[in-house]
Amino acid sequence: MSSKKTTPLHVLTGFLGSGKTTILRALLADALEPVAVLVNEVGELGLDHHLLERVDEDVLLLPGGCVCCELRGDLLVALDRLLERRPARVVLETTGLTDPAPLLHAIAADAGLAARVELRGVIVAVDCERIEELAREQPEVRRQLDFADRVVLSKVDLAPQRAQGVRAWLEREVPGREVRAADRGRLDWHWLLDRPGFGLRASSSVEGARGWLWGPLAGPAASSGDGRADHGSIGYTTHSIRVDDAVEIEAVQLWLRLVTQLDGPRLLRIKALARCRASGATYVLQSAGASVSPPQRLDLAPPDLAGAEVVVIERGMPEGSIEPLLRSLHEALAGHAGADRSP
Numbered sequence: 020m021s022s023k024k025t026t027p028l029h030v031l032t033g034f035l036g037s038g039k040t041t042i043l044r045a046l047l048a049d050a051l052e053p054v055a056v057l058v059n060e061v062g063e064l065g066l067d068h069h070l071l072e073r074v075d076e077d078v079l080l081l082p083g084g085c086v087c088c089e090l091r092g093d094l095l096v097a098l099d100r101l102l103e104r105r106p107a108r109v110v111l112e113t114t115g116l117t118d119p120a121p122l123l124h125a126i127a128a129d130a131g132l133a134a135r136v137e138l139r140g141v142i143v144a145v146d147c148e149r150i151e152e153l154a155r156e157q158p159e160v161r162r163q164l165d166f167a168d169r170v171v172l173s174k175v176d177l178a179p180q181r182a183q184g185v186r187a188w189l190e191r192e193v194p195g196r197e198v199r200a201a202d203r204g205r206l207d208w209h210w211l212l213d214r215p216g217f218g219l220r221a222s223s224s225v226e227g228a229r230g231w232l233w234g235p236l237a238g239p240a241a242s243s244g245d246g247r248a249d250h251g252s253i254g255y256t257t258h259s260i261r262v263d264d265a266v267e268i269e270a271v272q273l274w275l276r277l278v279t280q281l282d283g284p285r286l287l288r289i290k291a292l293a294r295c296r297a298s299g300a301t302y303v304l305q306s307a308g309a310s311v312s313p314p315q316r317l318d319l320a321p322p323d324l325a326g327a328e329v330v331v332i333e334r335g336m337p338e339g340s341i342e343p344l345l346r347s348l349h350e351a352l353a354g355h356a357g358a359d360r361s362p
């Protein structure tokens with residue numbers, strides 16, 4: 020075991036909308052030590068750092084792709100930059116579509132980085148309401164669970180009767196994982212962060228990780244031999260929209276409810292930051308599949324946001340459906356609630 024001082028690095032993953040940012044926001048609010056954060060987002064418009072409500076040099080954003088494939092080089096540079104600030108620990112929040120294997124390999128294979136960080140394991144956020152359906156339909160979910168050291172159950176308050184069943188399901192599907200429930204993001208940080216990871220499959224940090232990363236990989240989204248996640252074959256598409264004028268929050272929220280009723284399973288994630296026309300306040304509007312969250316008012320609003328920024332992540336929508344969907348979004352942003360989606 021090395022005696023050099025290394026910085027604990029925690030990988031926080033989980034499917035789109037599973038509660039990663041909520042956990043991280045609670046952690047940052049409670050942390051008694053300097054925690055640096057790297058947030059990777061699929062969409063080109065990075066919104067998550069606003070949701071963390073902490074915008075400073077200890078929070079770095081990596082938007083526009085996945086660190087497990089197209090942004091791997093950027094990941095290493097960004098981690099290097101964060102480590103320069105000598106944080107007590109670093110948390111990497113992946114996108115919801117990340118395959119942990121090539122990501123962990125990229126970290127372990129970079130000799131400079133591997134000498135400076137101690138991989139403390141993979142934390143997977145699991146949406147209690149949706150996990151079983153997601154595991155059937157979205158190949159990344161199984162991969163993320165396969166690599167989990169600790170599983171955090173989120174949204175237990177929305178589905179308290181499901182929590183016990185989800186625990187039993189996890190024990191059947193990925194036996195031996197440590198599982199705890201979060202209370203709207205909050206949980207025992209000592210349990211989450213201070214205990215060493217990779218304990219289930221290997222003996223110690225990076226070297227140990229290397230062994231199991233290159234062992235046989237299970238699951239339908241297995242990476243290619245060179246460690247690249249093939250997002251192409253399970254493709255997703257992102258659409259980013261900006262408007263300069265403030266919006267009617269109710270109209271956009273209604274649009275969100277309508278489109279997710281129609282196309283929930285294919286509309287993997289929609290997130291909007293929007294300035295309210297009536298009050299001038301900034302709101303986050305969002306959905307994950309067919310599940311729409313209530314509008315959330317941001318205390319720390321981005322000063323340069325005059326109108327709205329929206330990211331739509333979809334998988335498998337026919338081309339002929341996208342154009343009317345985006346047109347109806349523009350109409351909702353302009354204030355026409357329930358806008359017609361027909362081509």
Ligand SMILES: Nc1nc2c(ncn2[C@@H]2O[C@H](COP(=O)(O)OP(=O)(O)OP(=O)(O)O)[C@@H](O)[C@H]2O)c(=O)[nH]1
Pocket residue numbers: 033034035036037038039040041042067114115144173174175176177201202203204288305307312313
């Ligand atoms: N009621 C309730 N809502 C939650 C809980 N955890 C997360 N949410 C809500 O679920 C939605 C998605 O949560 P996020 O934390 O943004 O999920 P995420 O995994 O970071 O999403 P992506 O970064 O887009 O993949 C938000 O509206 C959250 O407020 C919870 O424990 N209870």
